[in-house]
Amino acid sequence: MFRRNFAAGAAALLLLLTGCIEIEPDPEPAEGGSAETAVPPPTGSATPPGSPGSETPEDTDVAISSTREDSVYPQIGDPLVDALHYDLTLAWTPTTDTLRATEQLTFRATDTADRFQLDFDDVLTIDALTVDGAEATYERTDKDLVVQHPVEADGEYVVELTYSGTPEPYEAPTERSDFELGVGWHVTPEHEVWTIQEPYGAFTWFAANDQPADKALYDFTLTVPEPWTGIANGELTSDVAADGLRTTTWHLAEPAASYLVTVAFADYTATELTSARGVPITIWGPTDDPDAIGETEYAGEAMDWLEQYLGPYPFDTFGILIYDGTSGMETQTMVTLGATDYATSRNVVVHELAHHWYGDTVTPSDWSDVWMNEGMAMYLQGMWEAEDEGITIDDKMDQWASFEVQERAYAGPPADYDPTNFGAGNIYYGPALMWHELRQQIGDDAFFSMIRSWPADQENGNADREEYLAWIEATTGEELSAFFDAWLLGTTTPPRD
Numbered sequence: 001m002f003r004r005n006f007a008a009g010a011a012a013l014l015l016l017l018t019g020c021i022e023i024e025p026d027p028e029p030a031e032g033g034s035a036e037t038a039v040p041p042p043t044g045s046a047t048p049p050g051s052p053g054s055e056t057p058e059d060t061d062v063a064i065s066s067t068r069e070d071s072v073y074p075q076i077g078d079p080l081v082d083a084l085h086y087d088l089t090l091a092w093t094p095t096t097d098t099l100r101a102t103e104q105l106t107f108r109a110t111d112t113a114d115r116f117q118l119d120f121d122d123v124l125t126i127d128a129l130t131v132d133g134a135e136a137t138y139e140r141t142d143k144d145l146v147v148q149h150p151v152e153a154d155g156e157y158v159v160e161l162t163y164s165g166t167p168e169p170y171e172a173p174t175e176r177s178d179f180e181l182g183v184g185w186h187v188t189p190e191h192e193v194w195t196i197q198e199p200y201g202a203f204t205w206f207a208a209n210d211q212p213a214d215k216a217l218y219d220f221t222l223t224v225p226e227p228w229t230g231i232a233n234g235e236l237t238s239d240v241a242a243d244g245l246r247t248t249t250w251h252l253a254e255p256a257a258s259y260l261v262t263v264a265f266a267d268y269t270a271t272e273l274t275s276a277r278g279v280p281i282t283i284w285g286p287t288d289d290p291d292a293i294g295e296t297e298y299a300g301e302a303m304d305w306l307e308q309y310l311g312p313y314p315f316d317t318f319g320i321l322i323y324d325g326t327s328g329m330e331t332q333t334m335v336t337l338g339a340t341d342y343a344t345s346r347n348v349v350v351h352e353l354a355h356h357w358y359g360d361t362v363t364p365s366d367w368s369d370v371w372m373n374e375g376m377a378m379y380l381q382g383m384w385e386a387e388d389e390g391i392t393i394d395d396k397m398d399q400w401a402s403f404e405v406q407e408r409a410y411a412g413p414p415a416d417y418d419p420t421n422f423g424a425g426n427i428y429y430g431p432a433l434m435w436h437e438l439r440q441q442i443g444d445d446a447f448f449s450m451i452r453s454w455p456a457d458q459e460n461g462n463a464d465r466e467e468y469l470a471w472i473e474a475t476t477g478e479e480l481s482a483f484f485d486a487w488l489l490g491t492t493t494p495p496r497d
Contacts, residue, residue: 041094041191042225042267044244048089048102048162049223060084060106062460063255065214067110072367072419073173076143076200077211078117082108083258084156086216088206090230091223092265094191097166099124103206105159109151119203119210120145121184124165131159143170143203159207167205174422178327186325192228192266194323196336199367199422202258213365213462215255223247224265231264231284233334235317252333254315254460257363262331264321275303277312282319286339294344296320296337302350305384306357311452313353314361314459320349330355330377346388351381357455365462367422371414371488372468375431376451382432397436397496404429405493415465415488433496434487440497441483442476450475 067079087104109116122140129136129147136159137148151157169182183197184204195205202208222230226246229239234252241247266286271293273281281300285293299320303313315333325338328348335352337343359373386396403425411417411424414431418424439447450472457471469484486494 042228042244043095044093044225045096045098046091046093046100046223046225046245048091048100049221049247060217063216064108065216065255065462066365067209067211068213068365070211070213070367073199073211076119076203077209077214078119080110080113080116080151081118081209081214082110083209083214083216084108085218086206086208087219087221088263089221089223090205090263092193092230094225094228094265097187097191098164099167099185099205100164101162101206103159103161103163105161105207107157107159107209109153109155109157112151112153114150115146115148116151118145118147118159118207119143119200120161120207121167121170121204123168124163124205127162127164129159129161131157133158133160145207161207170201170204172201172422173199173420174424175420176423179423188324190266190324192264192324194264194266194321194325194336195262196327196329196331197261198259198329199370200259202261205263208258210258212257212259212363212367215257215363215460215462217255218250218252218261220250220252220263221247222250222263222265227267227287228265229268229284231262231268231319231321231334233261233332236282254332254361256332256360260330260332260360260363262321262329262334262336264323264336266323268321271297273297273300275300275307275313275318277304277307279303279313280317282317283322284319285322286324289339292322292339292344293320294339294341295346296322296344296349298346298349299353302346302353302384306350306354306380309380309383309448309452310354310357311456314356314455318353318356328352330359330373332356332360347381347385350384351377354380361460362455362458363462365464365467368415368417369463369465369468370423371427371431372463372465374427375414375435378428378432379435382436393436397433400429401433401493401496404433408491408493413489413491430487430493433493434484437487437494437496438480438483442478446476 063084065082067082069079085106089102091100121143131149139146167185169184172179172183184201186194200210203210220232224230230248232250234250237251238249268284269287271283283293283296319334321336322339328337328343330352354377358376364372382396386393407425411421411426414427
C-alpha cells in the first residue's frame with residue numbers, strides 16, 4: 001500500500017509503496033455507507049445467482065502449498081489447511097450495504113486432526129456451513145472459525161458456506177497513515193466497495209487461510225445493481241445484465257495468496273490496451289471521472305520495459321482497478337490503485353507491475369520476508385526513475401541512502417522489523433540499496449541473469465529467506481551470508497561502495 005509517514009527527514013523526499021504505498025489520506029472515512037450520498041447508488045437488491053459459479057478445477061496440483069505458521073503474525077492462518085480452490089459468489093446491495101455470499105473452498109489437510117480452522121470475521125452471519133455436503137458444527141471467536149469435522153492427512157475436503165452482512169475493515173498492524181481505515185473490505189460514503197488486505201484481511205469478506213504460504217486458485221461470480229460492475233482478479237469470462245442486475249465472472253488461472261486477491265463494486269468504464277507482446281491490459285476507471293485513471297495507460301510500456309530485465313510477464317492478463325482512496329496494491333493480475341495523481345503515476349505502475357515477478361508469481365512464505373517483494377520492486381522502480389530523470393542509478397541510490405538509515409532506525413532491520421509497524425520504508429529502501437551493492441559486486445551480467453532467473457525458476461511458488469539466499473549463492477557462485485546478514489538483519493546501514 002502507499003505510505004506517507006516516513007521517519008523524520010525522509011518525508012520531504014519520496015512517497016513509497018509496500019506492495020502498496022501511500023499517497024494522500026482520504027479526506028473522508030471510507031467505512032460504512034452514509035444515509036445521504038452525492039450520487040445515489042443503484043437500486044435493486046443483489047442476490048447470489050445460485051450455487052458457486054464454477055466447478056472445482058480438475059487439476060489443483062499447481063495450488064498445493066507447503067503451509068506454515070507465520071513467524072510475524074502467528075495468529076493468522078492454520079498450517080493444517082492447504083487451500084486449493086476458492087469459488088466465491090458475492091452479491092452486493094449498495095442501498096443497504098449488504099453482502100450476500102456463497103463460498104466453496106476445496107482444501108487439502110496437511111495432517112490428521114479432529115477439527116480445522118479458517119480465518120473469517122464474526123461480524124458476518126453464517127447461514128449454513130457444510131463439509132463434503134454434510135452439515136458441520138463450528139465455533140467462532142473474532143476472526144477464528146473452528147470447524148468440528150475430522151480430517152486426515154492429504155485428504156481433500158470441500159467446505160461450503162452461505163453468509164451475509166456488512167463486512168468491516170480489520171485493524172492493521174502498522175503506524176502508516178494509509179492504513180488508518182484498517183485492512184480488508186471497505187465501503188465508501190457512496191456505498192462503493194474496495195478491498196486491500198496486506199498483511200491480512202481477506203478474512204473480512206470470505207473464509208480463508210489468510211497466510212502467504214498458502215496459494216490457491218480462484219473463481220468469482222459478482223452481482224451488483226446496474227450500472228455498477230463487480231471487478232476481481234484474473235480473466236473476465238462473462239458479463240451479463242438482466243432484471244436490473246449485472247453479473248460478472250472472473251477466473252484466476254494461477255494460484256495466488258489471499259492478500260493478493262481483490263474485489264470491488266462501483267460504476268466502472270474499461271479502457272482496453274495491449275503490451276508489445278500482445279498481453280491484454282484493462283484499466284477500470286470511474287465512469288463519472290475519466291481523468292481519475294491518471295497515467296495508468298502507461299501500463300503497456302511499463303510491461304515492455306520490465307520484460308527487458310525480468311523476462312515475459314508471468315500471467316495471461318493484466319489490469320488496473322482505480323478506487324476512491326489513496327493506496328495501491330499489487331493484487332495479482334488486477335492492481336488496485338487509489339484515484340490520486342501519485343497512485344496513478346507511471347513510477348507506481350512500474351512498481352506494482354514489477355511485483356508480478358517479485359511477490360505474485362513468487363511469494364514469500366512468511367511475512368518476515370516481505371523485503372523480498374519490496375526491495376526488488378523498489379530497485380526496479382529506481383532504475384526506471386533514474387532513466388526517466390536522466391540521471392545514473394548511482395545518483396538515485398545516493399538519494400535514497402540519504403534517509404535509509406532513518407528508516408532502519410524507525411522500524412528495524414528489513415528482515416526483522418517491528419511487527420506493529422508493518423510496511424514502513426525500511427523494507428523498501430535498504431533492500432533496494434542492497435541489490436545495487438550486489439550488482440556492483442558481481443557485475444551486470446551476473447546480476448541481471450540472477451534477477452531474471454529467480455521468478456522463472458520459482459513460478460507460482462513460495463520461498464523464504466533461507467531458500468532464496470541459498471539459491472542466489474548457488475546461482476552466482478558467491479559466498480554472501482555476511483553480506484545479506486548485514487543488510488537484512490543489521491541495526492545500522494552497512495557501508496556502501
